[in-house]
Amino acid sequence: MADKVLMKGNEAIAEAAIRAGCLHYFGYPITPQTEVAAYMAKKMPKIGGVFLQAESEIAAINMVYGVASAGKRVMTSSSSPGISLKGEGISYMAGADLPALVVNVQRGGPGLGGIQPSQSDYFQSTRGGGHGDYHMIVLAPASVQEMAELTVKGFELADKYRMTAMILADGTMGQMMEPVSLDFDVTPPPEKPWATTGTKMQREHNIVNSLSLVPEELEQLNFKRYEKYAEVIKNETRYEEYMVDDAEIVIAAFGIAARVSKNAVNEARAQGIKAGLIRPITLWPFPTAPFKKAAEHAKQFISVELSMGQMIEDVKLATECKVPVTLCNRAGGMIPSPELVLEAIKKAHKNGGVD
Secondary structure (H helix, E strand, O other): OOOEEEEEHHHHHHHHHHHOOOOEEEEOOOOOOHHHHHHHHHHHHHHOOEEEEOOOHHHHHHHHHHHHHOOOOEEEEEOHHHHHHHHHHHHHHHHOOOOEEEEEEEEOOOOOOOOOEOOOOHHHHHOOOOOOOOOOEEEOOOOHHHHHHHHHHHHHHHHHHOOEEEEEEEHHHHHOEEEEEOOOOOOOOOOOOOOOOOOOOOOOOOOOOOOOOOHHHHHHHHHHHHHHHHHHHHHHOOEEEEOOOOOOEEEEOOHHHHHHHHHHHHHHHHOOOOEEEEEEOEEEOOOHHHHHHHOOOOOEEEEEEOOOOOHHHHHHHHHOOOOOEEEEEOOOOOOOOHHHHHHHHHHHHHOOOOO
């Protein structure tokens, strides 16, 4: 069994990124993700890497654009308001088909909101994050171990599909400490013949650009990009099922909400209620198939969220409105308790699965 070390979630992300071959980090401090930048500031100079605290989030994401253009593994991290500032640059990277990893350790909003955990950036991340027609691969860890493993996976998927990947974690995941094994396989970065590395007078110039002024050409670029997204949906959708096979009431939850909900499911089962849990690991692509299958026997779905209700829309789409989908939530930095989720399950059970 591999040795484990006690690490905070934010630190696990940073260490995993380094082990994945990321030698370039550009960011700006904001709670509750500042430990990512602090860890990189300490470690990067020791391994020949580059850490730069930019003058702003806007500057940081454009530095990421530049390093990604050169074909290097590169990362930035921030929390909710900071990701909004990076949105323009993320869209430019999508338009230039550049691979990189963006980490969002969410805090309550809108606006400056507060510094406590939230999941209210779900719409922002799964619908692109900036202007235009595009997607990011969005990975949602539910443990510190997954904070590390999905960071590595994020880099690999970004390179594989030439697109930006995001770790979408709530503040609890970033701040909590758990034993972590760092003994995982890492796929080396692939060759990137498109990168702007200098021609050495041996090839044609490579151009990285997101501007296309000919409408017909831009249309074809978007069509081609969505063909790639279809491959991501087909090959990279990830989720966890827990006691779903015979479940009459199915919980949908990710991140810390999923951990809370699993405890509620266990207690509901102990009380004779057939409850189960589907935990999306990729928020985009959203795991439609297990929800659609569960809708064949479930009487109700409950979306448990640290928001005013965002993922619930994808749950409704996935289940094709065959059964009711209700919301169990806390917002503004509050976390649903197992007791709150259990009460929602018991209410659904009492009403025969129909709220």
